[in-house]
Amino acid sequence: MTDHTTRLDHVVLWVADPVAAAGFYENTVGLEPLNVAEYTEGKVSFPSVRVNEETILDLAPHSLVERMNMLPGSADSAGHPVNHVCLALPSVGFDALRARLAAHGVPVSDIGYDSSGARGNATRNFYFQDPDGNVFEARHYA
Known part of the structure; x- marks a missing residue:
């Protein structure tokens, strides 16, 4: 294929x-x-x-x-660095990622709402950094 x-x-x-x-x-x-x-x-x-x-x-x-x-x-x-890389996750994955980051002591931003992206407006999003300072956004769409 x-x-x-x-x-x-x-x-x-x-x-x-x-x-x-x-x-x-x-x-x-x-x-x-x-x-x-x-x-x-x-x-x-x-x-x-x-x-x-x-x-x-x-x-x-x-x-x-x-x-x-x-x-x-x-x-x-x-x-x-690139400004940030965005990971789109299902709702459950979004919540699980946020919980894992908290469990590992990784600071995260507040949750945002209606952030525009490749598939329209995301239901929720937040940002975090890896240990090298690369910024990531996590989001999920409805």
Whole structure:
């Protein structure tokens, strides 16, 4: 089966410690880690975490900066964060994420309402940061 619709495949996040970052995303955010053992064994350049069957977050160590030469100036992106990445969750997942973040002592913003996004206005949303300062929004749609 060939699917030619445009989708978000991955986002690369700069992190100080990819193994610790993978642990945060697994234990606190609830995402599946990928290639962590392979990274620690030196077989791959970075681990990832799975957002869903189609999207992952790559956890790139700052040491990769010298290999960011795909375009002139690409290496200058190291350490320059994206404003935020948004995770859309079902209502139960939204509540579970907020509870896990609280259990791990991760500060979160107040809950917002009617925030505009890719699928219209979200019922609720909030923001949090990972240990490397990458900002995430969690939301759910009705």
